[in-house]
Amino acid sequence: MRPTPQTEQELLSRAHELAGLSLGELAQEAGIITPPDLKRDKGWVGQLLEWHLGATAGSKPVPDFIELGIELKTIPIGYNGKPLETTFVCVAPLIGLQGLNWENSHIRHKLAKVLWIPVEGERDIVLADRRVGSPLLWSPSPDEEQRLRRDWEELMDMIVLGHVEKITARHGEILQLRPKAANSKALTEAYGADGQPIKTLPRGFYLKTHFTAELLERYFILQ
Template sequence: MRRSCTTFSRMRLSRSDERPDHQDPRSSGSRKRVVPFPHSTATAEQIESRAKELVGRPLMDLQPALDPRQPSSPRNKGIVGRIYEACFDIPPNSRAGPDFEGAGIELKSVPIHMKGGEAAAKERISLGMIDFSTLPDEVWQTAAVRHKLGRMLLIFYGWEPLTMIGRFRTLAAGLWEPDETSSRSIEADWQLIRDMVADGRRTDLSESLTKVLGAATKGPGHGSNTRAWSLKQPFVSWIYGVMIGRTAG
């Protein structure tokens, strides 16, 4: 029987720490002591290694306590992200900042579905809300969204409609950061959005204006009041293709 992430994401202590000196090692009550995955201090290598151990495993196998038996729907889409967070012992929180504080890495789970006979990203990767009040004063070198793009842990999972969440399977996982070509495209998109906002043309923003980095509608206001930075779906599909070796990097 496979272990859930509650057990799977633990590390054994040294043999001398497994039981108190006074406890009989032959006792049936003797249990191994475990420690949580050190998400706040883990290195990039430790984080990526743990993520790759999830590949090929269904979500039901990873964290059954979070009830992944329900079918996927917009109301419970957050369950998948919570399951992957639990695999790294990241507590539920809504604070700003990276999920892996010490390494400065954010965790993003991305659904993959079949589109036109080919696996593609079902959603954009959201990078946080756009602050229209401060954006005109920003420069790319210190832009808020640029820090979000520094390095991310991307976990791709297979999504199917009307399917129990627990049957979704992890397809690929790894650290990602934009290469030189992608960085130039992202900067150009950011500059276009920033200039439009600075010129008072915020309501003219549209995702169709950019190639990689988008200003996606999110929240109330039908796009005119609130938007979020995001990596667009075709680009996310390209990242997935590179990660599984289908597409050249």
């Protein structure tokens, strides 16, 4: 792994160096085997880019570049230039919610500053041939933060009131909550409608594709 970048500019420079290169080229340079597809290696692209950029957080619940306070998010892009899937942000808390608010929430901390790296994601492009796009360093505007906060508060209210199992992907304008588990047996604790403890699937916060498409479109128009 490359040394941790010491400044925001150094990180951005490294990210720009990756633009236009294929995942196969980057894997070869890192001495990493490229899997045939991502069915069993969903986080592989992100881990490969972390290696090249010098991210240190791994799976810890902190930004990928801890010293810089920057989170890395890869985003698979289709031929039309739009995101192909929602973007996972973090696991949602389902218990121990006393005193939790938007200002001190984990998700706000995660989204304070994000380095977005688009990657070709169409299934008919061999994984090794998929190319990395130009990076975007983003922080939420006041309007974007307000929209995120509104969705988060709506979803957290439902969790607190014991309605976690009634939440669907349709709830939230730009943020959604949905199951995040390797299998249906990986249950966690939550509140039921009467305040009693129940077992349910872990949930994760995801950014909806139309929101990440907005970010990329605005950025490339500015470019």
